[in-house]
Amino acid sequence: MRKLLVLLAVLLLVHGAFLFVRPSGASAARTQADVNVGIVFDVGGRGDKSFNDGAYVGGTRAERELGAHVRFIEPGDGSDRESGLRLLAAEGMDLVIGVGFIFTDDITQLAKDYPNTKFAGIDFAVSSDRYGNPILPPPNVAALKFREEQGSFLVGALAALESRTKKVGFIGGMDSPLIQKFEVGYRAGVKQVCPRCTVLVGYAGVTPEAFRNPGKGKELALSQYGQGADIIYHASGSTGLGVFEAARQTGHLAIGVDADQYAEAPGHVLTSMVKGVDEAVYDVIKLVKEHRFKGGIYQLGLAEHGVGYVYDANNRALIPDSVRARVETLGADIVAGRINVPSTR
């Protein structure tokens, strides 16, 4: 028993001593900036090299350039999404951002409980009534949606212009309206510059697992390359890693999605269709700071720099100037409204 008591006393003492430790630079309550922002990541969180990291980049840029105070929360399980939003709203943040469509219900609920707090949802799912009209989110919510079909249109045109076999491929993750948007835009881009080109289409599955299946991605890509396609665009999450693997193995080209994916297979990535999540986060914080925030549905396309494609030192050698000029013209046409890119089949 004495041994046990000594053990307990020692443990208590060590813990007690720790409670007096105050490392220099430990954050006391930070002084409130003139715009306070809370960002809740999707479960999965930081380090996805796409969505959540994009939001993080946008948030830190706002801290640096706008003097905003940004707090990030990484939720653990499903109920943490609402809980995280609520903690931030209760703290008196001016703007609370949920990263990912899965926050849609949580934000809608919270916006009613905190009518004076502003909310923004990345990829916020806007539902429509039975007549097909969109149901507007609550007035203090900005639904930030991206026109992925416009970016896909440009990489489609680029692929068709570069293709020697006049055959290009598309590989989607889960067969769903969200991913079909990429396919439809891509197809329209191909047809715009090369009406006789063929587009091979494959989907990895019908469940969310289809976004996490590199093996299936490689299989689909090898089959499309085998049928004569020489460039494949993927919109399939980490399933796309298999597409890059197939491109490297067969010496063909692939097109990345969401973020610049050049590093996945250097020399074999023609370009990437990028989604400006960082830009969107930064912009919405800026709107709040300048008191110009308004709720509603924001469709971020080429004109708003919400989507685009990568053209930089890495892939310049793969894209001739004439091709680049043609694609830029098409982009300008979309911005000016001369070309209307469809988003549904």
Next chain:
Amino acid sequence: MTMASPEISPAAGGAPPSGGTSRIAARARLEEALLPSLVALLVAAIVGDALIVSFGQAPAAVFRLLLDGTWGNSYGFGQVLYKATTLTFTGLAIAFALRAGLFNIGAESQLAAGGFTAAVVGLSLPPGLPWIVMLPVYVAAAALGGGIVGGVAGELKSRFGAHEVITTIMLNFIVLALLSYLTSTYLKVPETLHTTEIRSGAVPRLADFFEPFHGSAANLVIVVAALSCATAWWYLFRTRRGFELRAVGLQPEAAEYAGVRPGAVWTRAMAISGAIAGVGGLNFVLGYKHYYEEGFAGGAGFLGIAVALVGGTHPLGVALAALLFATISQGGLAVNALVPKQFVEVLQAVVIIAVAVSVPEVRRLLRARRRNA
């Protein structure tokens, strides 16, 4: 926290024998139950301190924030109760199977299956039925969903001798993929991961009775959790079937020699274990969101293993351990500004390891003292 020994002593939960020796025995049992958890918690706190310092923060400030965000305000406490409810179900399910000597690693898919069947029943009902009438129906549906998944693993063991650890792990993959397919193909609202809303028999939230809980997800399913603990205790320690179950768990061959058929006990134990986990699905589906969402289980089925072990496989211990893990989980959200999310995961793991080490170690010290006395 009660930390009854994971082994089953014949006296555990039994009627206390009368006389002077009983008081000493009771005191010894209390010491064996409480001291290891005290040591384990202190060890975990110290590891947590070291981690916090390594993040460049002050331990006192972080722990203070953690307590403020959980037991310190009614919303945070409501969230702790909500999380503890699901963990109580999965922990109890695993503890129940452990008493029969079975390791149920499938609580994750049993939880999801229970939530799914309850949602399917709910979606096919006409709107507006009162919850008090509907709750038993939902409990039965969820128990059926989880019970089938658990029962399959039990039957595979008793009939073919297939190890339940392997079958339950594999069933996790099969069942979760199947539910995902069914949801996305037949039930899903476009652009979401969930079904349409259940309009019948939603369980009231605790905030409906006690306003300060406003916004927290805690709901009356917590009463079902408490009743489940009480029923499981009664079944295990007060019925013949429960005695048979514990006998098989201690020594199947001896139990068989005494006239118990272990196969039947295994199937029954796994079916009941799965049913308990399945009912846990009601907490999210019926008490919180009123729809089935893919992935709502979120690891609660696996954390339940820790809850069962830390709770000493005793229903009361399980409930208390569930509160502890729920506090760490919700507290992690509150301190997320100062320390990263992984802090919470490490802390949970340290609690588990510390309990695993300190239970036998403290018992050895206590017994050594008694021998000397």
